[in-house]
Amino acid sequence: MKIHLVSGGCGFVGRNVVKRLLNTTNDSIFFVDDLSIGRHPKQWLPGDFISEMKGDLEIIGEEKRLFFWKGDFRDLLFHLRQKPNYIQETYGIEFERFHDVFHFAAIVGGRLKIDGDPLMVALDLSIDSEFFYWITRHKPARVLYPSSSAAYPTSLQTTDGAIALSEGDIDFTKNLGTPDMTYGWTKLTGEFLAQIAAKHYGISIVCIRPFSGYGEDQETDYPVPAIALRAANKENPFEVWGSGKQGRDFVHIDDIIDFIQILMDNVSDGSAYNIGSGKLTSFLDLIDVFTTIAGYKPTIKPLLDKPVGVHSRYCDMSLVEEKFGWKAKISLEEGMRRVYEAAKLKG
Ligand SMILES: NC(=O)c1ccc[n+]([C@@H]2O[C@H](COP(=O)([O-])OP(=O)(O)OC[C@H]3O[C@@H](n4cnc5c(N)ncnc54)[C@H](O)[C@@H]3O)[C@@H](O)[C@H]2O)c1
Numbered sequence: 417m418k419i420h421l422v423s424g425g426c427g428f429v430g431r432n433v434v435k436r437l438l439n440t441t442n443d444s445i446f447f448v449d450d451l452s453i454g455r456h457p458k459q460w461l462p463g464d465f466i467s468e469m470k471g472d473l474e475i476i477g478e479e480k481r482l483f484f485w486k487g488d489f490r491d492l493l494f495h496l497r498q499k500p501n502y503i504q505e506t507y508g509i510e511f512e513r514f515h516d517v518f519h520f521a522a523i524v525g526g527r528l529k530i531d532g533d534p535l536m537v538a539l540d541l542s543i544d545s546e547f548f549y550w551i552t553r554h555k556p557a558r559v560l561y562p563s564s565s566a567a568y569p570t571s572l573q574t575t576d577g578a579i580a581l582s583e584g585d586i587d588f589t590k591n592l593g594t595p596d597m598t599y600g601w602t603k604l605t606g607e608f609l610a611q612i613a614a615k616h617y618g619i620s621i622v623c624i625r626p627f628s629g630y631g632e633d634q635e636t637d638y639p640v641p642a643i644a645l646r647a648a649n650k651e652n653p654f655e656v657w658g659s660g661k662q663g664r665d666f667v668h669i670d671d672i673i674d675f676i677q678i679l680m681d682n683v684s685d686g687s688a689y690n691i692g693s694g695k696l697t698s699f700l701d702l703i704d705v706f707t708t709i710a711g712y713k714p715t716i717k718p719l720l721d722k723p724v725g726v727h728s729r730y731c732d733m734s735l736v737e738e739k740f741g742w743k744a745k746i747s748l749e750e751g752m753r754r755v756y757e758a759a760k761l762k763g
Pocket of ligand 1: 423424425426427428429430448449450451452453454455487488489490519520521522523524525543562563564565625626627628629630
């Protein structure tokens, strides 16, 4: 039996990966989440929800190939450190090792959390260090580590000096610059640990640097679904954080997952690749996209006391295009229309 592990499997990226694996493979999936942010699988798995408990493990679906372990991933990693076969022995699941391991458990959040509670976000260092140590012992077949565009030096994202960020702008053999708050530091550290896991321990691992991922089922503390919901409710005047001239590179979750699969098939040395559209979209433009879909033109009300982060963050996708021939397929207009339709249903 092939079994994959998804940490943070009830969060935005994690649950979309779980659903993709469920729909495109016959493999089993063991996923972990403490539900601090994530939603219980009965809220997002398709079809009728059937499950049974085996101790503290929830076995889901008629085919019994989904296993949900609710708790702090570090606690599970602690058990696995004490007893490498903890899962097999405790739950009677037979397998030798996990095939694909996707590590999405992290304290993330929008700008309010990144700027407002940086030392809570820094707890990601403890989740990641336990995780990296465990993979060197367990030796899964392949590992995906999600870094972030926040790992790039903020000095390259200023009002006057913003450039399209390319992979080489982070070079561990040179000066690294300063990433975005503790969130960016943990991701940069994670990338460094991934390279060490590959070089020193022979682990097959790849890192991704997603830019601003969005999708229909993202939490509304992220800007895209929040703006969609306000446009669906015809907010006027329309509030924007800061001047609204700050920009990001938006990429749909389905595109992110498509490219993750390509990367895991092709990269094993711990290197990191951008996932974005290569286009910079300001928040004013984003509001315009949504209000055009909603069919009205509001006046804009800037909220200058809100945190806005770096001025412009977008990527250069040429390395990815050259190496893998990959480009995001879902245009901004199409992706945002999908989010808008979902927001309208939620009301
Ligand atoms: N969404 C994006 O656009 C994006 C961009 C760049 C990087 N990433 C990275 O991808 C990963 C997933 O991001 P997301 O957007 O799905 O975030 P998310 O907050 O939706 O998901 C993270 C999940 O981890 C869970 N979690 C947190 N701490 C945990 C712990 N100690 N034990 C078990 N579960 C825990 C949360 O409950 C949540 O469900 C993160 O590492 C994030 O930094 C995401």
